[in-house]
Amino acid sequence: MAPLTTSARQNLTATIVMLCFAIIMVLTRFSIKLVYRQGFYGPDWFCLMSTAFFTVYCALIINFIFNVSEAHAFDLDIRLGITEMMNILKLSYSTEILFTFGITSVKLSILWFYYNLFSVNPRLRMVIKAVAVTCLIWFLVAIFVIVFQCNPIRAYWEHFALQPWCLESPRVLLGYELTNLFLDVAILCIPAGVVLQLHLQTSKKVTILGIFLLGALVCIASIIRLTAIWNPPDIIQGFNFSFTFIWSTVQLGLAIVCSCLPTFGPLLPLLSKPFPSIRSWYESLKQRFSTSSGLNKTSKASSADRPWARIGGGQHNLTSRTWAEGENNDGSEVALEPMPQRRILVSHDIDIS
Known part of the structure; x- marks a missing residue:
């Protein structure tokens, strides 16, 4: 077997590492639920769905490197032959669709988790619903553009050199990734606004914000991916195909990991000695969630x-x-x-003079 090219090795490493990391996090999430006899709800199933899409995504890349590519490469290079070009463009087409399904499932999983966590605030619930609807609209538009960016569809991999057949991939991906990044930032801002309004010490606010804002790693991966997609002045020649794939894999893997981290609350007491503020945050958040659930039931x-x-x-x-x-x-x-049980009732004394 011919040795792997540099781009193939880099993509293979990123794929295996992120797939293993994501699967470990998801298994840990579901194991905690089973050990503590907690039910599985919408956020869990959406996270599992995104992991399934990510697994298929990674399997296609690994299969291409070892079984499809005759050169065991991962480059969009005409010097490798027409057959190699067609095969890698078929891979690109299918993985773009899988990526869209996977990243949308992660977004909905996180938003559903926020909806349950902050359900005591009616205004915040409306904001979360609005962001979720925007994500669904983005998903439908993105899938339509990706699927029908060439006419006929097979022109994507059969007539890639003919400009009238297809939209320019860098421009399509640029619009796709910019709107995706906008939605990620909007999702990050939802818990940040709530935490900043809490009457807590600055150190505790920083700790809580740090846990919620771990999702910023996904935004960083998205920005790095943008630099590979859009490289002026010649966006066609400057398009870095292999680098774009690497950061697409990292972005989707990190999104799944970050969606699981807030559910690891039962593990935080193990860190109570070195990180006491994290445990106190988890206990207060758990009580807050229980309070909101009780208020929703009794408010009717x-x-x-x-x-x-x-x-x-x-x-x-x-x-x-x-x-x-x-x-x-x-x-x-x-x-x-x-x-x-586990509900907090707060009384206020009002002095009217």
Whole structure:
């Protein structure tokens, strides 16, 4: 067997490393769910779906390097022969479609996770829904453009030298990647705005933001990919095919990894000694999520259905223990609601002078 070219070795290394890393993270995510007897929900299934697309994506690259390419290369070079060019363009066409399905599944997984986490905030829920709808529209437009960028479709790999047949790939990929980067930045800003409004010490805010903003690694990979796609003044000659593929693989792999990291909360107590602030953040976030879930369930009941008691007035109509037990309330009326487990009820004292 002929030795692998430099581009083939680089792409093979990136593919194997990112595929193994992504699979380990996803298996860890599902193992935690099983060990702690937690159910599997929408974010988990979308993450698993994206991993399936990524696995097929990587399998096509590995198969091309060892079984399809006669030169065991990964270069868009006419000197390798027409057959080699056609095969690598077929690979490019199929992996672009798989990449779009995979990256969209990751985005929806993260947005669904945010929706569950911040469901107590109606305005933030609307923002998350708007971003999710934008992602779906982007997906439909991107798939349409990728599939029908040549007419007929087979012209993508059969008549690549004829400009009237196809759109210029660098221009298509530039628009694709710029809009993809815009959506990634929008998704990153969702938790950042919430964290900045919390009344916490600066060090704790930095810690929390650091965990959420790990997704910025995906944006960095996207920016590096853009530099390979768009290289003026001659964008056709400056298009770095192999380098673009490497960072496409890294980008999708990192997206899957970053979507799994926020679900590793049960592992954080193991780091409590070296990183106590991380554990305290996880505990507060877990309580916040439980509180939001309880509020959503009880907010649907009308005020007429809520039990009331006159504290200090002698009459009590209690359906559950309340925060007012044992306190001196001077006969004020307090709404009593069933208290879900692990729910926090905060009272505020207002002094009107």
